[in-house]
Amino acid sequence: MIYIVTIHHETDNFVDLQNKYFNKYTQEDYKIFAGLCNANNEKYFTAQKNGEYSNFHFIDLNEVHNQHWHRMNYLVTEIIKTNPTITDDDLLVFTDGDAFPVYGWVEPIRNVLDNEDEIKVVAIQRSENPEPALAEQFKPYPHPCFFATKFKFWTDNRLTWSLHPPQIETAGPLLKLWLEQNGYKYAPMLRTNVYNIHPLYFGIYGGMIYHHGAGNREVYDSIDIWPRVGLNPSTDLDLRYPNILRVNKKLSNLIFEEILEDDNFINVYLMGREG
DSSP states (O other): OOEEEEEEESOOOOHHHHHHHHHOOOOOOEEEEEEETTHHHEEEEEEEHTTTTEEEEEEETSSSOOOOOHHHHHHHHHHHOOTTTTTTEEEEEEEETTTTESSOHHHHHHHHHOOOEEEEEEEOTTTOOOOOTOOOGGSSSOOEEEEEEEEEHHTTTOOOOOOOOOOOOSSSSHHHHHHTTOOEEEEEEEEEOOSSSSSSSSSSEEETTEEEEEEEEESSOOGTTTGGGGGGGTTTTHHHOOOHHHHHHHHHHHHHHHHHHHHHHHHIIIIIOOO
């Protein structure tokens, strides 16, 4: 069994896409514990009561502390509370609301976790995104946009997304340190696009997982700032050059519409293959 934790924060644009793509490319029983934090929550609870979204368990997070790491931890407690028969071989997966598989993913990940003694985690590594404010000891870290481990490993070690008081806003760096300090490793899933529309967004990792990027926030990240050395880059670059953010938004909307219209768009356009 695979238990998947995801959060749809402020938008439900990707709920149906996750439903479609996880169903198509997950060749094993799974349940998505989906935290909802938007105005359309009741729509999904009603649909679920009517027999729709059979692989989802929707949870209202509007009253849960508004920190991504805290809400991920909360959803794990909900899984444990409602599934008393979790086995040692069950997978626990964390994924962003705008991420989903576009190729068979379960067997390759299980092969790594089953056969590599030191490797306990398979996770996206966004090494293409410079984060100059993050100390080098934390880099590169497993990113929660897609992070898979054995449920037993997570619970036996009492892991959370806040091993210490959260001094770092980005979830993942502290888990990276914990893994190293305890003699474990993680297998990184790196960006494998054969065609890049943007250097960070619209990425496919390990040939298996698509991450739209910024699906529920401003379409602007570290990669949009620091490589533009001729613009004297700093954190206010979007204020000085608003066209950067404006174009990113247009690209995001365009790609999202293409994904909705064409089930093969991601694989054909970004990976040059049939899905």
